[in-house]
Amino acid sequence: MRQRILLCVGLAFAAGLVPAGADDFDHGPVFSSLEENDLLVKTDRHYTQGIKLSYVGADGRVPDWLETLSEGFCPLGFEKRTDRWGLAVGQNIFTPSDITIPELQPDDRPYAGWLYLGFIWQRRGYTAEWLPTLESFELQLGIIGPESLAEQSQTWNTAFLDGDLFHDSHSVDKKPLVAEMKGGIALTCRWLELALSYVYRTPEFQEQGLDSVYGVLSVKFLF
Numbered sequence: 001m002r003q004r005i006l007l008c009v010g011l012a013f014a015a016g017l018v019p020a021g022a023d024d025f026d027h028g029p030v031f032s033s034l035e036e037n038d039l040l041v042k043t044d045r046h047y048t049q050g051i052k053l054s055y056v057g058a059d060g061r062v063p064d065w066l067e068t069l070s071e072g073f074c075p076l077g078f079e080k081r082t083d084r085w086g087l088a089v090g091q092n093i094f095t096p097s098d099i100t101i102p103e104l105q106p107d108d109r110p111y112a113g114w115l116y117l118g119f120i121w122q123r124r125g126y127t128a129e130w131l132p133t134l135e136s137f138e139l140q141l142g143i144i145g146p147e148s149l150a151e152q153s154q155t156w157n158t159a160f161l162d163g164d165l166f167h168d169s170h171s172v173d174k175k176p177l178v179a180e181m182k183g184g185i186a187l188t189c190r191w192l193e194l195a196l197s198y199v200y201r202t203p204e205f206q207e208q209g210l211d212s213v214y215g216v217l218s219v220k221f222l223f
Helices: 066-073
Strands: 004-014 030-037 044-058 079-095 112-126 134-144 179-186 190-203 210-223
Touching: 030 179, 044 112, 044 210
Parallel strands: none
Antiparallel strands: 004 134, 030 044, 030 210, 044 079, 079 112, 112 134, 179 190, 190 210
């Protein structure tokens, strides 16, 4: 079967207080492992599982071309003090509410898989009010369908939320606005950060009768 490659661009921007000592702008590298799974909250539907491994280098150690891009691209509402960059690899799996039915379910979310490689670029600094700020960009390039290897984790054939971009296929009617809430706890020491959180997301498409909920386990090693 022909591989289908999609390019996904994500932008995240956050501003807020950070722990004492975290604003010295000379942080070392960080290796992160992230597991998202709805079995942590005893459900098994919609966005059912995701894993992501990432490595972000030390502050100020970016390629010349990225430094040139950073100088020409103004930060959003803050004064930049440092840059860092890194790479990520991950896989996301989506299922309908009833995973005992291997066939396509027209009124539910199609089975889907997404295997990707990500490029991460982060900038930190202060706002005019001296509020420590993080700006994070991530560019993802990946594969959907059977080549995403999601079938090795779930017993089904894959389809897509928006249908196949190259051929006519099943899709669902997406909602234009989706809300998401997240809460949890974290434990941090000098070189390790552990976090466990709960995510609630409102329905993403018209036929979706239930909200999506899943747990997130995050482990970071600070060098």
